[in-house]
Amino acid sequence: MKTIFSFERFVLLLESELPALQQQADRVLRYHRFRPGQQKASLDWTLRLFSAVRKDPAWPVVFEAASCRLLVGASGWWLRYGPVVFRARGATLEGYVPPGAETLPAFTFGLVLALSLLLREKGWFGLHAAGLVWRGNGVLLVGRSDSGKSTLAYSLVRRGWSYLTDDAVLVHQSGKEVVAVSFREDFGLDPESVRYFPEVAICRDRQPTDPAKFRVRMDRLHPGQFQPRCRPALLIFPELVDISESRLVPLRCSEAFGRLVQASLLLGCADDPAERHLLDVMGWLVRQAPAYLLEAGPDLLDRPGRLEQLLAAALPELSVSVHQTSA
Amino acid sequence: MARYEPDPRVNFTRFDEGEGVLLHLETKSYYTLNATGVFIWEQLEAGRQTVEELVAALLDHYEVTQEEAERQVRAFLEELEREGLVERKE
Numbered sequence: 001m002k003t004i005f006s007f008e009r010f011v012l013l014l015e016s017e018l019p020a021l022q023q024q025a026d027r028v029l030r031y032h033r034f035r036p037g038q039q040k041a042s043l044d045w046t047l048r049l050f051s052a053v054r055k056d057p058a059w060p061v062v063f064e065a066a067s068c069r070l071l072v073g074a075s076g077w078w079l080r081y082g083p084v085v086f087r088a089r090g091a092t093l094e095g096y097v098p099p100g101a102e103t104l105p106a107f108t109f110g111l112v113l114a115l116s117l118l119l120r121e122k123g124w125f126g127l128h129a130a131g132l133v134w135r136g137n138g139v140l141l142v143g144r145s146d147s148g149k150s151t152l153a154y155s156l157v158r159r160g161w162s163y164l165t166d167d168a169v170l171v172h173q174s175g176k177e178v179v180a181v182s183f184r185e186d187f188g189l190d191p192e193s194v195r196y197f198p199e200v201a202i203c204r205d206r207q208p209t210d211p212a213k214f215r216v217r218m219d220r221l222h223p224g225q226f227q228p229r230c231r232p233a234l235l236i237f238p239e240l241v242d243i244s245e246s247r248l249v250p251l252r253c254s255e256a257f258g259r260l261v262q263a264s265l266l267l268g269c270a271d272d273p274a275e276r277h278l279l280d281v282m283g284w285l286v287r288q289a290p291a292y293l294l295e296a297g298p299d300l301l302d303r304p305g306r307l308e309q310l311l312a313a314a315l316p317e318l319s320v321s322v323h324q325t326s327a
Numbered sequence: 328m329a330r331y332e333p334d335p336r337v338n339f340t341r342f343d344e345g346e347g348v349l350l351h352l353e354t355k356s357y358y359t360l361n362a363t364g365v366f367i368w369e370q371l372e373a374g375r376q377t378v379e380e381l382v383a384a385l386l387d388h389y390e391v392t393q394e395e396a397e398r399q400v401r402a403f404l405e406e407l408e409r410e411g412l413v414e415r416k417e
Binding site: 252253254255257258261266268269270275276279280283286287 | 335336338340342343344346347348350352353354355357359
């Protein structure tokens, strides 16, 4: 079976002899905005999936966390996620999936990470961030899981903001600017968020990458508000704190840069040119968009509009556009 | 005469405010530099890697005494060496 997918400017050919593998990969790819169809003549990648068990080669481990490890050899890289392995050689990505393992979260996590590594080689760098757009201004809420960014982002979408994603942004250089691109459209919200957002109760599916959360079908609940990309004009780093009045604290460029790097896919591989490119792009992003720490208290959810008020004050361009008159 | 060579695994990013960041790509350790630190690191990258060369550059650029410049350069180099950001070569 063969299917061609396009994501932004990239084209991927998916091949597998097993329908079950093909279907699971198809599901993961669509969840991350890969759409069937070919928008240009040449392929960027071929993904071949095999039902097989593979042992790791004796290559240096450059990254290891929990059940995930990345090894790099002369011919490419080798990514293990639990029982699932992805091997990259040039433009070819081979996936070795033990029988039945395609239904495990490890297959989804492994494939998404493998795709992120392929995109990284093209200069598109993953960032744990929510992306939003308000009156033409891109805003990134950057932080690890449990920093509150999905809940805060969703509260802004309810007030009419456009959205890219709640957690999966890719940033890349485009001309003299850094552009943020959505790598996943649906939001993942904690079931407790129903207290503030009752409409989420109709979402019964769980998020594939985090089954503890509801998969919120944004195109159904908030049709017409999706934007695939934006130029970030503001960087916000939320931290949940127990204060009565939430506030924004300006961050120096060096502080914002450090926080961005922590939220990115920096592997710790000094010989990899993509590592320095990643740091360059994060540096440009920090210069492009002022950054603030958001000390986020319960008032942001108790008082709809409070977060919008805070962010509007941090976007200086807005006051210019409101008062601008023609010459 | 000892020379202090930046470790090739260290990435330097400079910002407009005069500060900069050193990031060791293997350990992922992260260090913020003030304006003087940025100046000295850029001298090291430009090949001025002895205490004498760095002190002379600092005296050319800042209004400091010889003693103060030397104290600052030695303290900074010691810290860089301790953190594995430069390699001292005799």
